[in-house]
Amino acid sequence: MEETMFIDPQRCIGCRSCVAACRECGTHKGYSMIYVDYLDRAETTATMPTVCMHCTEPTCALVCPADAIKMSEEGIVMSALKPRCLDCRNCVNACPFGVPKYNTEMHLQMKCDMCYDRSSEGLKPMCASVCPTGAIAFGKYEQIVPLRRTKPVNVHVFGNQHVETKVYLMLPTDADAVEVDGCGVFEGMLQRPAEERQTPTVESWIDTQVEHSDKSNEF
Amino acid sequence: MHTIKTRDKFTSVVYGLAASAGLTLLVIVGSRNLEHYDAALFGYTVASVVAFGAIVYRYALWLSRPATRVYWRRGWQLFRDRRRLAENTKSAAQTITHNLVEQRFIRRRGFTRWLMHALIMWGCLLSAAVTFPLVFGWIHFKLEGERGYRTYLFGFPLNALDGRSIAAWVMFHALDFTAVMVLAGCAIAIRRRLRDRGAIALQQYMLDFVPHLLLISVSVTGLMLTVSSLWLGGYMYSFISLTHQALVIMTLFYLPFGKLFHVVQRPASVGVELYQRRAREMPQAACARCGVEFVSEMWLGDLKQVVAELGFDYTMPDGRQLQDYCPRCKRVMRGLSYASLPDRTAEVFRGSRAERNVERNVDFGLRNAD
Numbered sequence: 001m002e003e004t005m006f007i008d009p010q011r012c013i014g015c016r017s018c019v020a021a022c023r024e025c026g027t028h029k030g031y032s033m034i035y036v037d038y039l040d041r042a043e044t045t046a047t048m049p050t051v052c053m054h055c056t057e058p059t060c061a062l063v064c065p066a067d068a069i070k071m072s073e074e075g076i077v078m079s080a081l082k083p084r085c086l087d088c089r090n091c092v093n094a095c096p097f098g099v100p101k102y103n104t105e106m107h108l109q110m111k112c113d114m115c116y117d118r119s120s121e122g123l124k125p126m127c128a129s130v131c132p133t134g135a136i137a138f139g140k141y142e143q144i145v146p147l148r149r150t151k152p153v154n155v156h157v158f159g160n161q162h163v164e165t166k167v168y169l170m171l172p173t174d175a176d177a178v179e180v181d182g183c184g185v186f187e188g189m190l191q192r193p194a195e196e197r198q199t200p201t202v203e204s205w206i207d208t209q210v211e212h213s214d215k216s217n218e219f
Numbered sequence: 220m221h222t223i224k225t226r227d228k229f230t231s232v233v234y235g236l237a238a239s240a241g242l243t244l245l246v247i248v249g250s251r252n253l254e255h256y257d258a259a260l261f262g263y264t265v266a267s268v269v270a271f272g273a274i275v276y277r278y279a280l281w282l283s284r285p286a287t288r289v290y291w292r293r294g295w296q297l298f299r300d301r302r303r304l305a306e307n308t309k310s311a312a313q314t315i316t317h318n319l320v321e322q323r324f325i326r327r328r329g330f331t332r333w334l335m336h337a338l339i340m341w342g343c344l345l346s347a348a349v350t351f352p353l354v355f356g357w358i359h360f361k362l363e364g365e366r367g368y369r370t371y372l373f374g375f376p377l378n379a380l381d382g383r384s385i386a387a388w389v390m391f392h393a394l395d396f397t398a399v400m401v402l403a404g405c406a407i408a409i410r411r412r413l414r415d416r417g418a419i420a421l422q423q424y425m426l427d428f429v430p431h432l433l434l435i436s437v438s439v440t441g442l443m444l445t446v447s448s449l450w451l452g453g454y455m456y457s458f459i460s461l462t463h464q465a466l467v468i469m470t471l472f473y474l475p476f477g478k479l480f481h482v483v484q485r486p487a488s489v490g491v492e493l494y495q496r497r498a499r500e501m502p503q504a505a506c507a508r509c510g511v512e513f514v515s516e517m518w519l520g521d522l523k524q525v526v527a528e529l530g531f532d533y534t535m536p537d538g539r540q541l542q543d544y545c546p547r548c549k550r551v552m553r554g555l556s557y558a559s560l561p562d563r564t565a566e567v568f569r570g571s572r573a574e575r576n577v578e579r580n581v582d583f584g585l586r587n588a589d
Contacts, residue, residue, distance in 0.1 A: 009557055026416035037547060039554045048554030062529045063522065065287040065491075066484065078421070083481035086491045087324075090286055093514055093522055096533065097553065098546030107324040107488065117420035151568040156553070159535035169557065174566040180556045182507075182535040182544075210547065215511045217546045 001074035001119060005128060006144050006152060007049060008170035011135035012036065014047035018127035018136055025126050026117035028079065031219050033101060033112040034127050049135055051127065052077060052099045052112035053156070053165035060091035060100055060111070068109070075166045076116060080109040092217050096158045096180075101219040110219070114138075141168075153177060227283035235276030242271050250356025251374040262464050263354045270471035274483055277475040281484065285528040289521050294490030297497045307493060314492045319485070331407060338404030339434065343482075346397040395445050398438035405431045405438075430478045433470045440466055494518075506545035508552065513545040 014036055022032040035050040058077045061069035068084035069091060071077050080091070087107040091100045100111040115125035119138070123129075128138035137144050145152050150170035155177040156163045162177070169178055213219070246264060250256040256264075282291055298307045317323050322340075326333040352358040352372075363369045368387060369379040380387045389396075409431055412418050422428070440463035447456045473479060495518075503512035504519045514522075523540050526533060533541035544552065561567065 009554060027421060029417060035547075035550055037550050037554060039551060039558055044558075046554070046558055048550060048557065050550045050553070059526065059529075059531060062531075063286045063525050065284065065290045066487070067281065067284065067287075083478060084484060086485075086488045088290065088491045088494075089514075090522055090525070092546060093519070093542055094526055095546070096541055096549065098544075098549035105324065106327045107318075108328070117416050120420055149568070158533050158541050160532040161534075161541070171557075171560060172568060173560045173563070174568045175560060175563070178553065178556055178560070179563075180541075180553050182537055182539065182552060215506070215509065215545045215547045216513055 001076070002140050003119065003122070003138055004054075004141070005051060005114065005125070005167045006137040006139075006148070006170055007051065007167060008135050008137070008148070008150055009046070009048050010150070010170070010172060011133040012047050012049050013133055013135075014038070014045065015132060017130045017132060018049060021126040021130040022112075025115045027113055027115065028110045031101070031110060033099075033110060035098075035214075037214075049127075050097060050099065051125075051136065051167065052114070053097050053154075053163075053167045053169075054114065055096075056164045056166065059163075060095045063090040063094040064088075065090065072116070072120075074120075076114050076119070077111070078113050078116065079111050082108065085109050096156070096161070096163055098217065101217045103219050151175075156180060223280065223283060227280065231276045231279035231283070234279040235272040238275035239268050239272030242268050246355045246357075249373050253356065255359040255371065255374060256356035257353075257359075260354045263350075263467065266468040266471045267351065267354060270474055273472070273475040274480075277480060278483060286525045289525050290487075290491060290494065293517075293521060294487075294494050298490070298493060310493055310496055311489050314489045315486075318488055318492070331411075335404045335407035335411070338400045339408070340404075340482075342397040342400030342404060342438075343434070346394055346401070349393050349397070392445070394441055398441045401434050401438045405435050426478050430473065433466065433473060437463065437466045437470055504543070506548050507539050507543040508548040509545060511545055519543070 016036050018034050019032045019036055022028075022034045023030055025033075033052075035048075037048050037050065039046045039048055054075055054077050056075065058069065058071065061071065061077060064080065065088055066080070066084040066086045068080035068086075069077060070081065085107060087102065087104060087109070089102050089109070091109060091111075092102050100109055102109045115123075115127075119125055124138040125136075128136045131137070141152070148170055150172055151174060152168040153171050153176060154165045154168045156165070156169075157177045157179045159181065171178070246256070246268075247253060281287055298304075298311070300307065322333060322336060325336050357373055359371050361369050361371065362382075363379050366382045367379045368382045370377040380390070409428075412422055412427060412431075418427075440459055443459045444456065444463060447454050447459055470479075474482070498515035498518045501515045501517050504514055504516045505512050519542060523542055526540075526542065535541060541549065
């Protein structure tokens with residue numbers, strides 16, 4: 001599969017069409033595997049869509065004690081194999097992107113698999129097929145990138161860890177990677193003193209009012 | 220990244236060989252120095268001994284994975300806690316009943332799925348419970364009087380049975396019943412695999428179809444043995460018997476390396492559940508950003524140890540690990556990093572491929588985009 005996904009959070013309007021459409025996918029019927037999170041509702045209406053980035057060396061697969069998470073030949077990191085998954089939830093808490101979901105009652109881990117039933121046949125994943133703004137796009141690199149004025153980057157730096165992914169994030173700047181350094185503020189980071197910038201801030205009250213399942217990834 | 224160490228491979232081979240040797244010894248002892256051993260079943264015995272060694276080898280290799288090793292050690296450590304041994308035993312027994320015997324978690328995924336799995340699982344387990352003791356010479360029967368059948372276990376006499384009774388008929392035909400159970404279960408499974416769009420996309424021939432085909436062929440040839448002896452006067456009996464044996468041996472050899480390995484692997488969920496139950500009672504780790512308690516400190520500590528052992532370094536500038544944040548905060552933090560990109564030193568991205576290509580007179584239909 002030459003196609004991959006291109007995520008442009010600047011275009012996301014928080015409509016959650018993708019969240020609804022995701023439930024229609026044949027490989028995780030009835031359960032949505034995509035997230036649309038508010039960044040800081042006290043400051044902005046900006047939202048962040050998160051799908052599985054399909055790491056080239058997936059932490060979730062390596063921390064799985066049951067060796068249940070496999071990669072397809074195309075580099076898609078699949079949901080845990082049902083007969084093997086022990087419902088330990090290591091993957092849920094090890095994933096740097098906060099993607100895998102689990103259900104204890106059913107002993108089931110599931111995650112975004114780029115709608116493998118569709119994408120393996122050349123169809124767009126459900127989220128990309130319904131996104132009205134192109135915040136989530138699916139296609140070949142040479143098809144999508146020339147249509148955009150944003151820079152495709154597939155490297156994230158989480159502290160000391162470089163993570164390369166199959167999925168691209170479209171950046172407004174010329175940066176070569178997205179550096180996630182734990183700074184928990186929305187804007188004006190550079191105006192703050194360095195020590196304050198490094199200190200993760202507590203969320204605003206309104207952001208704490210999300211469902212607990214949003215924080216634990218239980219579906 | 221994690222690769223299997225030569226030492227672990229060597230240790231696993233030693234365990235595998237020891238297991239095969241141990242089973243061979245049990246066959247000899249259990250059949251009273253092969254006195255009650257049926258030489259016609261020699262092929263089955265050799266295959267069972269080899270497959271058992273291979274299963275133990277694979278299991279030992281599986282336990283050498285960093286994550287599995289941590290769970291294994293911690294699970295047993297928690298279980299052996301003297302002050303809670305009785306409580307832990309009760310909890311493990313409950314998990315075994317709910318998860319392994321009743322399989323409630325599959326029932327919650329769907330009734331048909333549960334029925335399919337129950338038919339296949341109990342069909343296979345009951346068949347194994349009948350077959351292996353017979354193959355290893357641990358059980359044999361002797362005629363007593365005209366119709367009496369006495370069972371001997373490890374050479375010790377058990378109850379006698381009227382050979383013409385209903386109980387005896389059920390016992391003698393146990394493998395026919397289990398074969399029908401397996402066939403029914405496989406039929407449900409294959410029907411789903413041929414119709415379900417998700418299953419069609421994900422299934423692989425070797426992983427998902429071969430085990431069903433093996434189980435079906437073993438069951439069908441097994442039933443054919445009954446048909447041949449009961450109604451066809453033993454027609455082609457030895458050929459069917461050989462075919463059945465070959466198929467059973469293939470299935471036994473598939474056991475350690477294919478989908479059926481989950482039969483051996485899955486009971487580990489008893490340990491995982493115990494781990495989680497105990498973890499819930501322990502001090503909980505709060506997310507470093509939003510403060511929500513999302514996992515236990517013990518669990519998080521073990522996870523961080525595994526992540527580091529695998530060669531990852533998720534140490535953040537403030538000294539915390541990325542795993543100290545709840546899944547949602549990880550997503551939000553990434554979003555905030557993205558949103559603050561223009562504040563950082565990187566230049567605004569101006570050299571889009573579109574512009575460059577327009578300059579090179581490559582028309583993407585965007586000439587008037589600005």
